[in-house]
Amino acid sequence: MNEEQKQKYKQKYDQAKQNGVKFWPDIIYKDLLVSFAFFILLIGLAAFVGVAIEPKADPSDSTYVPRPEWYFLFLFEFLKFVPGKIEWMGTFVLPVIGVLVLFALPFLDRNPLRHWKNRLTGVSIMGVVVLGMVGLTIRSVITTPKNEEGFVANTPAGKMILGGELYGIYCVECHGPDGEGGVIAGVEGMEGVELKPISSRDEMYTRSDETLGAIIEYGQQDLGMPPFGLAYGGELKKSELDAMVFFMRYTWDDRAELPADAASAGAIPNLAENEIPSYEVHISKIIQRYCISCHRPGKENNNYLMGTYQEILTTGDNAANNLLAGDMTSYLIQAINGESIFDESGEEIIQQMPPTKLMKEEYISIFENWVLNGMPETAADAEVLTVEVTAEE
Amino acid sequence: MAENVFSWLDERLGLKAIYDTILDRKVPKVNWWFTLGSASLFLGIMQGITGMLLSVYYVPTPDHAYDSITFIMTGVQFGWLIRGIHHWGASLLILTAFIHMLRVFFYGAYKYPREFTWITGVGLLISALGMGFTGYLLPWNQRSYWATTVGSEIAGTVPWVGDFILRTLRGGTNLSALTLSRFFSLHIWIFPAIILATVGTHLYLVIRLGISHIPDKDS
Numbered sequence: 001m002n003e004e005q006k007q008k009y010k011q012k013y014d015q016a017k018q019n020g021v022k023f024w025p026d027i028i029y030k031d032l033l034v035s036f037a038f039f040i041l042l043i044g045l046a047a048f049v050g051v052a053i054e055p056k057a058d059p060s061d062s063t064y065v066p067r068p069e070w071y072f073l074f075l076f077e078f079l080k081f082v083p084g085k086i087e088w089m090g091t092f093v094l095p096v097i098g099v100l101v102l103f104a105l106p107f108l109d110r111n112p113l114r115h116w117k118n119r120l121t122g123v124s125i126m127g128v129v130v131l132g133m134v135g136l137t138i139r140s141v142i143t144t145p146k147n148e149e150g151f152v153a154n155t156p157a158g159k160m161i162l163g164g165e166l167y168g169i170y171c172v173e174c175h176g177p178d179g180e181g182g183v184i185a186g187v188e189g190m191e192g193v194e195l196k197p198i199s200s201r202d203e204m205y206t207r208s209d210e211t212l213g214a215i216i217e218y219g220q221q222d223l224g225m226p227p228f229g230l231a232y233g234g235e236l237k238k239s240e241l242d243a244m245v246f247f248m249r250y251t252w253d254d255r256a257e258l259p260a261d262a263a264s265a266g267a268i269p270n271l272a273e274n275e276i277p278s279y280e281v282h283i284s285k286i287i288q289r290y291c292i293s294c295h296r297p298g299k300e301n302n303n304y305l306m307g308t309y310q311e312i313l314t315t316g317d318n319a320a321n322n323l324l325a326g327d328m329t330s331y332l333i334q335a336i337n338g339e340s341i342f343d344e345s346g347e348e349i350i351q352q353m354p355p356t357k358l359m360k361e362e363y364i365s366i367f368e369n370w371v372l373n374g375m376p377e378t379a380a381d382a383e384v385l386t387v388e389v390t391a392e393e
Numbered sequence: 394m395a396e397n398v399f400s401w402l403d404e405r406l407g408l409k410a411i412y413d414t415i416l417d418r419k420v421p422k423v424n425w426w427f428t429l430g431s432a433s434l435f436l437g438i439m440q441g442i443t444g445m446l447l448s449v450y451y452v453p454t455p456d457h458a459y460d461s462i463t464f465i466m467t468g469v470q471f472g473w474l475i476r477g478i479h480h481w482g483a484s485l486l487i488l489t490a491f492i493h494m495l496r497v498f499f500y501g502a503y504k505y506p507r508e509f510t511w512i513t514g515v516g517l518l519i520s521a522l523g524m525g526f527t528g529y530l531l532p533w534n535q536r537s538y539w540a541t542t543v544g545s546e547i548a549g550t551v552p553w554v555g556d557f558i559l560r561t562l563r564g565g566t567n568l569s570a571l572t573l574s575r576f577f578s579l580h581i582w583i584f585p586a587i588i589l590a591t592v593g594t595h596l597y598l599v600i601r602l603g604i605s606h607i608p609d610k611d612s
């Protein structure tokens with residue numbers, strides 16, 4: 001701009017000021033109003049949308065689809081259109097040019113006019129760029145696959161539940177439901193191997209959380225303990241290992257104390273007086289701790305899977321005899337009472353269940369009670385039965 | 394009494410002069426779009442306050458960062474609110490500053506005599522993006538870990554010096570405790586210092602030059 005144009009602008013501006021308003025209070029009140037609206041919006045977002053819970057960083061889990069903050073998505077998406085060979089053009093040259101142009105805009109645009117109608121070129125370029133950015137952002141949101149929203153345990157209760165479940169699935173077959181160890185029976189390839197307890201004071205007082213985590217992640221392969229961490233060919237993520245260690249620590253270490261509500265989370269519920277057990281409330285929890293470790297796909301178990309209510313009733317080489325409503329000679333009932341089942345030729349087809357050590361009397365009688373009452377699935381089913389029984393009395 | 398206190402203070406601090414130059418001045422009539430700069434300022438201040446509160450409990454190490462955030466969310470009174478505001482405020486600030494920039498562009502307010510205001514503005518926008526990038530890693534969750542991995546890889550593609558930048562950002566070849574402490578120090582010291590100085594200049598210029606008027610058709 002030359003001096004004359006500057007002078008002209010100043011005159012116009014002074015004129016506008018003359019016809020204008022006072023900064024205080026006219027402008028300030030608008031500013032405060034808008035800021036206050038933003039404040040309410042923020043509190044609303046924090047209270048009603050919150051911050052999504054994510055699992056802890058896990059360098060071994062490279063299946064995770066990276067997702068930058070939304071305001072970088074356009075750049076990210078843009079890079080997909082840049083061929084690999086000249087990637088640096090997209091990652092470096094263009095962004096740097098973009099920023100420099102933005103910085104230098106007042107010097108590149110020498111047009112003294114300000115109304116948008118007199119700056120059509122500039123305004124349209126900016127318009128196209130902004131629309132492009134919005135478009136790329138939307139495209140990126142649509143095309144990036146969602147990450148599996150696994151259950152993220154980050155409360156003590158959540159960790160106890162998840163850790164207990166995982167322990168029940170992956171560890172019980174060798175280490176037993178309470179980490180007691182002993183001589184392994186009924187596990188392919190480990191038959192007769194003797195394990196020391198992992199729930200003892202010795203173990204808990206001498207193994208830190210990091211050590212326990214590392215043992216589960218890497219295994220003790222020379223001794224027969226398989227690796228479970230993703231990094232070593234297992235299937236467990238860091239957050240899952242953490243939950244398991246948390247569960248072990250707070251279940252077995254007599255120095256660790258958990259708030260009462262978290263301690264009871266995931267525990268097998270007691271049977272109230274006159275209550276009829278159901279699959280949903282009681283049996284599934286017992287199975288999770290005592291049976292699922294061997295009775296899942298890929299294990300030696302006479303094809304008897306115990307993952308769902310349906311499976312328990314219908315799978316297994318002896319499906320026809322495993323669970324018979326009201327019948328105490330059901331194979332399952334016999335097996336958990338320590339009796340082996342033999343076929344006609346006198347050969348043992350099912351050993352006691354669990355093979356290493358029978359369950360507590362309490363859990364065995366819950367199973368019996370359940371079978372006697374026709375194996376109700378849900379708490380509601382069991383409730384109906386309870387009412388009938390009390391009515392008959 | 395109040396009058397006496399005021400005049401005592403005024404005599405020493407020059408409150409009246411501040412009032413005259415900043416508050417009691419004429420400005421052109423403008424519209425609601427002109428509130429977005431002060432809204433950015435408000436959001437920036439909120440980020441500062443909530444950030445300071447978060448730093449009371451946050452621990453910038455890979456072993457404890459995640460758990461300290463979990464503790465803030467579940468164990469600290471109103472921790473969820475503080476973190477929620479900081480989380481959403483970051484996005485809102487960038488959005489608001491960007492739209493503020495678009496309004497400045499649209500009205501040609503970056504032209505004489507406000508060129509330098511514009512330049513400091515661009516500096517602010519970039520620093521805000523830097524705050525977003527470094528802050529994103531701090532919770533040390535899957536999202537932050539992998540976003541930062543990819544983000545710093547991008548810096549690694551710069552010709553010749555890419556590898557150097559990548560290592561400097563990460564403090565090694567991989568993301569580690571060093572990366573986290575570098576990002577933390579950028580996020581709570583370096584960028585805020587830059588932003589403070591730049592916002593100061595920006596506001597000084599806005600007050601010194603006065604807010605622009607809405608251009609008419611033949612200007």
Ligand code: HEM
Nearest residue numbers: 427430431433434490494502510511514515517518604605
């Ligand atoms: C953290 C970010 C920012 C803050 C806190 C901020 C703050 C402010 C404030 C309070 C004003 C007074 C007028 C108004 O509210 O519209 C203003 C004006 C201005 N801002 Fe910003 N700003 C920020 C970012 C930017 C950006 C990104 C740009 C452009 C690249 C920019 C360029 C300008 C210009 C040129 C003016 C003078 C406009 C006029 O007089 O009409 N600012 N800024």
